[in-house]
Amino acid sequence: MKKYTYILYLTIISYSCNSKQENDINYIINSNDLKLIQSEKTKLSNQINVLQKELKILNDVIFDLDENQKLPLVTNFKVTSAPFKHYIEVQGSIDSDKNLKLYPEIPGIIKSVYVKEGQKVSKGMVLVELSNEGIIAKIEQMKLQVKLAETIYERQLSLWKEKIGSEIQFLQAETNYFSLKKNIDQLKFQITKSKIIAPFDGIIDELIADPGSNVSPGITPILRIINLDEVKVKAEVPETHISNIKINSEVFIITPVLSSVLVASKISAVGNIINPNNRNFRIEVMLKNSDYDFKPNMTVKILINDYKNPNALLVSQKNIIENSGNEFYVFKLEPLDISQNKFTAIKTFVKLGKISDNKIEVLEGLNSGDLIVEDGIRLVADKQIVKSFNY
Structure with a gap:
């Protein structure tokens, strides 16, 4: 403390000297003596340096004595x-139940295509027609056989009633007649199958086969029809979350390719089986898609609410x-x-x-x-x- 008192005493003396020197400043300036002015400047600079050091010492003393200066x-x-709310994130993809490739039910040659790609169609509308001339010709030919078989059957029936002829002859005539009639019905049914009908309201997404192409059932696809008014998101979730994820759990669907479009929805289905290969279970989320922004096989992120307080x-x-x-x-x-x-x-x-x-x-x-x-x-x-x- 004596050290601080001595320094303060020197500071007061220095200040008194400075006050006296101020009276001489004007004299020195008015003298126009360059050496004298420079000498006075050097003297004052040295005094300022001394005062700055002493001011720092005073601040240190204040810091040591004032407890408030030390508090963080x-x-x-x-x-x-x-x-x-807490969410987990999983990867999913867009799918649709109404995304079908249509195949012919009978073999044939495409006669006419009545739609274009991108065209909206209604359920029951004829989309494509296969050539059915061969079937029609068979029906006409078979009608003649049916007429003959009917005549033979009626005569055999008449004879049988009169106890003339064998039962075998009567049964043969009867079987032949009704078998030919059934064959005609089958050919007529095949004619209906020569027309490819829209199974639901939708859009023709792709025309695969052209007019004149030979097509076969289950082998040659003719076109693809889709309806994306409602789509579903499929995803797999680790089994560790199964106790916290239920039907109607809140979710948000994020679509990075659509500038991170965020859609709120709820879980519509939860799988009951754990996949033994990856220990995941399946979930589905239904989405309204009136603007057709979501496309089948599109990758999305799913935020699933698994906890809330x-x-x-x-x-x-x-x-x-x-x-x-x-x-x-x-x-x-x-x-x-x-x-x-x-x-x-x-x-x-x-x-x-x-x-x-x-x-x-x-x-x-x-x-x-x-x-x-x-x-x-x-x-x-x-x-x-x-x-x-x-x-």
């Missing part, structure tokens, strides 16, 4: 309850410290002197829940209304007095 400055965060205590991740024992704690602020914005920082261990959007749910250790250290948390020790100005 921190900001605080008031813990409140708020709704909280309407009154969760949430804090930012930056407010939490983890120690070497994998324990988590915060510094809770206990008021010490509100008028001076003084608090005591208390290390408080907490039990954490799920994380979402940089917010962590605190399950144990804090109550609604508690103040915790936010910015400056690394400057604080347990039971240390701090100052916080946003209380």
Whole structure:
């Protein structure tokens, strides 16, 4: 302390000397003597350097004596309850139940195509017709055979009633007649199958076969028809989440290729079997698609709500410290002197829940209304007095 008193004494003497020298400044300036002016400038510069060093010493003394100068400055965060939802993210793809390739049911040659790609069609509309002239010719030929078989049958029936002829002859005539009639019915049915009919309202997405092409049932596709008014998202979810994901669970569909379009929906189906190869189970989400933005096989992200708490205590991740024992704690602020914005920082261990959007749910250790250290948390020790100005 004697050292500080001596320095202060020197400062006062220096100030007194400076006051006296001010009276001589005007004299020196008015002398127009360059050497004298430069000499005076050097003298004053040296005095300024001395004063700056002494001012630093005075500031150090003030810091040592004023306890308020030593307190760490921190900001605080008031813990409140708020709704909280946690989501998991999985990859999925768009699919449609009404996305079909149409095949002929009978072999033949394409005679006419009545639609174009991109055309809207209605259920029951004739889309393509196969050549059926050969079938018609067979029917006409078979009609003659039926007429002859009918005549023979009627005569054999008449004779049989009169007990003339054998039963075998009568049965043969009867079988031949009704068999030929059934064959005609089958050929007439084949004629109906020569027309490819729209199975549902939709759009012709692709014409695969051209007029004149030979087509075969189950082998040669003729066209593709789709209806994307409603599509479904298919995805697989790890089995660890099966207890938290149910039908009607909230989801958001994100489509990166459509500038991250976000669509809210609900799970419409949950699989009951775990895939043994990857330990996943299947989910489906139905989506309205009036603008046809979603296309079959498009890749999407699915955010699935697997947890929610309407009154969760949430804090930012930056407010939490983890120690070497994998324990988590915060510094809770206990008021010490509100008028001076003084608090005591208390290390408080907490039990954490799920994380979402940089917010962590605190399950144990804090109550609604508690103040915790936010910015400056690394400057604080347990039971240390701090100052916080946003209380």
